[in-house]
């Protein structure tokens with residue numbers, strides 16, 4: 368463990384022992400008044416006043432709330448304020464626990480994470496700890512390393528995520544995960560947070576989407592709570608921001624993000640960011656942010672290959688078997704799905720969920736006929752066509768050059784060769800005409816495209832590197 372983390376743990380323990388008896392209901396009354404200043408009287412009256420303070424024990428502050436929903440809402444929306452104000456008042460509280468009054472006789476209810484958009488309704492996972500750090504609100508309990516299937520396309524991203532989750536000395540900062548839709552970026556980020564929470568419960572791990580960052584920033588500005596906002600973000604040990612491309616073009620949010628980022632990096636706190644493309648290709652993102660996003664470790668989640676998709680389906684089937692015992696699935700069905708639905712794991716998962724639900728309703732075995740009946744719309748939509756845009760994006764990522772340089776006028780070999788590769792793929796993998804391809808590459812003439820195609824045809828036979836690049840790009844585009 369790094370020096371910093373060790374020092375922090377000792378300090379926390381010392382304070383906790385001294386202060387467990389100290390925290391009283393009277394003190395809570397003072398603290399909650401401070402929260403009123405931070406969140407406004409309306410929200411305070413609705414959400415904070417009804418909280419009944421219980422105790423602080425082992426670094427966990429417990430409250431009784433009217434319902435589980437109430438607890439979840441407070442945890443998600445005001446948890447950080449409560450933690451921050453408690454700590455400011457001298458308490459060394461690491462977590463909050465909200466027990467619903469009705470359930471208290473049985474078991475305290477955790478202020479558990481709400482469901483991710485496509486997730487099952489929020490409920491603490493079986494066996495989950497009975498309290499969750501408020502800063503972990505929003506985590507899907509299913510998105511763990513155990514449930515993440517590793518294959519060639521995602522092995523590097525997985526290894527980097529594992530390294531961060533060990534919570535040791537910060538070696539690369541930030542870890543930037545990028546890739547297309549539904550390839551597992553969010554899953555890996557949640558897995559890091561779950562693992563850190565289990566290994567180092569004293570650490571404050573904050574996961575949020577870039578959109579949430581923006582809304583919190585705007586409401587802090589509106590309610591004149593910028594000091595609290597800054598303190599809150601600077602108090603975290605690990606910050607994870609998902610879908611960072613969302614803040615591109617949003618100037619003041621970018622400005623605040625930039626300062627938050629710098630403050631955390633300066634104090635050697637780990638940052639994990641995800642995006643749908645390379646930082647360098649994020650149009651409308653300020654240059655200073657793009658360069659900072661690239662200064663740690665940048666890893667790509669490549670499109671899944673057939674083997675990985677089959678692996679993911681098999682792992683999901685195992686979980687479904689617990690839910691739908693006795694359901695039979697014919698041989699060849701998973702391979703068929705993995706072959707036909709290739710671009711997005713989320714769609715693949717959705718297809719399987721629908722199949723299991725349908726088969727259990729009608730009491731039928733899952734066969735290829737059932738797949739055709741039940742998934743015709745998904746299968747139709749997955750018969751996708753490859754576009755010139757996609758080819759350009761993949762080629763520029765592959766050769767690590769900017770999209771604008773791939774398309775632009777620069778004639779250096781460093782740009783010209785990838786451009787010829789992209790033109791060749793556009794000719795051989797789409798049914799676009801030569802003039803149209805020329806137009807899409809910065810308004811070039813169709814004879815330039817013919818020359819590029821011929822040149823790559825020639826090189827394919829004698830340059831092993833080009834042959835390998837073409838093969839890899841083709842596989843990624845077809846995936």
Ligand SMILES: Nc1ncnc2c1ncn2[C@@H]1O[C@H](COP(=O)(O)OP(=O)(O)OP(=O)(O)O)[C@@H](O)[C@H]1O
Pocket residue numbers: 510514515516517521546547548549550551552553554555610643679712713716
């Ligand atoms: N390797 C994998 N193993 C198991 N499940 C996976 C894997 N990759 C993706 N999934 C599942 O696919 C779904 C979509 O993944 P996730 O939300 O992490 O994608 P994403 O890359 O963040 O997509 P987006 O950019 O659209 O937000 C999730 O339910 C996730 O559990």
